[in-house]
Amino acid sequence: MKKKLILVGLIVSCMAVNPVKAGEQYTGDDDKIYNGGVLPTYVCLGFSSNLKKRQFFKRAKMVLKVWPYANVAGNRLQVAENELAKMNIEQRKVNTNKYYKIAENEIKAEFDKDMRKLSSREGQILIKLIDRQCNRTGYGLIKDLRNGFTAWSYNQFAKIFCGTNLKRKYDPYGEDEDIEFILEYYNLI
Numbered sequence: 001m002k003k004k005l006i007l008v009g010l011i012v013s014c015m016a017v018n019p020v021k022a023g024e025q026y027t028g029d030d031d032k033i034y035n036g037g038v039l040p041t042y043v044c045l046g047f048s049s050n051l052k053k054r055q056f057f058k059r060a061k062m063v064l065k066v067w068p069y070a071n072v073a074g075n076r077l078q079v080a081e082n083e084l085a086k087m088n089i090e091q092r093k094v095n096t097n098k099y100y101k102i103a104e105n106e107i108k109a110e111f112d113k114d115m116r117k118l119s120s121r122e123g124q125i126l127i128k129l130i131d132r133q134c135n136r137t138g139y140g141l142i143k144d145l146r147n148g149f150t151a152w153s154y155n156q157f158a159k160i161f162c163g164t165n166l167k168r169k170y171d172p173y174g175e176d177e178d179i180e181f182i183l184e185y186y187n188l189i
């Protein structure tokens with residue numbers, strides 16, 4: 001009873017002192033609250049069951065594991081595309097495969113051993129995140145880096161054994177909304 005009374009007293013005293021909502025500017029005398037007077041906003045996760053909670057954090061663990069690979073791969077491919085964009089059409093035709101091959105070899109040299117240890121589900125998330133970073137599907141990337149037949153055969157392998165389609169675009173407001181939420185929740189974007 002005594003603890004409840006103290007708790008109620010603390011809550012009432014906190015409410016009596018100039019209340020400020022999250023994200024609003026604090027206009028009091030003391031401007032040392034947080035980040036120049038702006039209160040932080042927090043997301044409170046609520047789950048309907050322990051199963052959904054475990055599934056969320058398992059997915060979050062997978063996303064956090066593959067995010068660095070996707071980020072680096074996206075950056076390297078973006079650099080190659082920027083170099084190609086600076087060239088005229090004739091130079092681009094000659095150097096496209098060369099620049100993509102350089103980017104692919106850099107990524108392989110740095111991450112090949114680690115990527116081979118990924119599970120198939122983590123690989124699917126990696127492909128989605130690379131699509132998110134490059135704005136190109138896995139199928140399109142393989143077709144550019146290798147050739148159309150290799151892209152088709154990888155896509156068939158992914159459909160049969162992994163249950164995914166490399167031609168599917170990353171959809172932050174639909175199927176991949178949970179991945180996007182995880183990236184925002186952990187401040188990765």
